[in-house]
Amino acid sequence: MTHSVIFDLDGTLIDSAADIHATANSVLGTHGLAPFTRTEVQGFVGRGAPVLVARMLEARAQPTEGPSFDAFLAAFLALYEGACTLTTVYPNAVAALEALAARGTRLGLCTNKPLAPTHAVLRHFGLDRFFPVVIGGDSLGVKKPDPAPLLAAQQQLGGGPLLFVGDSEVDAETATRAAAPFLLYTEGYRKSPIADLPHAASFSDFSDLPGLVARLSA
Incomplete structure (x- = not known):
């Protein structure tokens, strides 16, 4: 067979790390949080978008569950869907x-x-x-x-x-x-x-x- x-x-x-990096930092910026390097973001990749976002927020001492997390994840996904240019x-x-x-x-x-x-x-x-x-x-x-x-x-x-x-x-x-x-x-x-x-x-x-x-x- x-x-x-x-x-x-x-x-x-x-x-796709460059697009994920750019998307992540864009959303971080709108929330007043410091950006990550590409290497840092690449290290968060592998277990899906919710885990990626949770790892980023945890590294910035932000909640990884609840309404603020949900809003951040939704904002990330909204940008991520069309992130192909890099x-x-x-x-x-x-x-x-x-x-x-x-x-x-x-x-x-x-x-x-x-x-x-x-x-x-x-x-x-x-x-x-x-x-x-x-x-x-x-x-x-x-x-x-x-x-x-x-x-x-x-x-x-x-x-x-x-x-x-x-x-x-x-x-x-x-x-x-x-x-x-x-x-x-x-x-x-x-x-x-x-x-x-x-x-x-x-x-x-x-x-x-x-x-x-x-x-x-x-």
């Missing part, structure tokens, strides 16, 4: 997706990014054509590293063997908990050494991905 290949988004297919697709990622699609590989997306900005950025870069199945951070009641979102994407793609492609500790844990082979893109947002993340294979250039998928699917 043909394998499904499911991708994470931020830090895997796209480098984002880039990683080199050779589109060619790799085209090569996989040409082989008849079933492709899906499983991200902790909310669905609205996920669909917006996919449309912006023309990546939506590759992904008939998209699971976002607000698609289910849980997010990665809970395996349920990844398994839901697998089911919607028709079931069968699965490979998961991601860049982070959260993605590695998700794959482990879903009992799925993990392909680690090393140029994303991980904080740990490559050797510390369980993976079936790693790659730094998307040109290598179709070959790795072929080998692991054999």
Whole structure:
């Protein structure tokens, strides 16, 4: 049976940290709070927008629940949905997706990014054509590293063997908990050494991905 290949988004297919950084600092500024560096904001990424916002507010000694938090999160999400102008697709990622699609590989997306900005950025870069199945951070009641979102994407793609492609500790844990082979893109947002993340294979250039998928699917 043909394998499904499911991708994470931020830090895997796209480098969106600059847009997330700009959005975060814009909302912080309107609330009279000091900005963060890109590196600081990138360190908050990975577990969805509510956790990102909570981590930012906690670092600024602000409430991480209640009406003020809710208002800050709503303001962040309102800007975040259209934040695509500073984002880039990683080199050779589109060619790799085209090569996989040409082989008849079933492709899906499983991200902790909310669905609205996920669909917006996919449309912006023309990546939506590759992904008939998209699971976002607000698609289910849980997010990665809970395996349920990844398994839901697998089911919607028709079931069968699965490979998961991601860049982070959260993605590695998700794959482990879903009992799925993990392909680690090393140029994303991980904080740990490559050797510390369980993976079936790693790659730094998307040109290598179709070959790795072929080998692991054999």
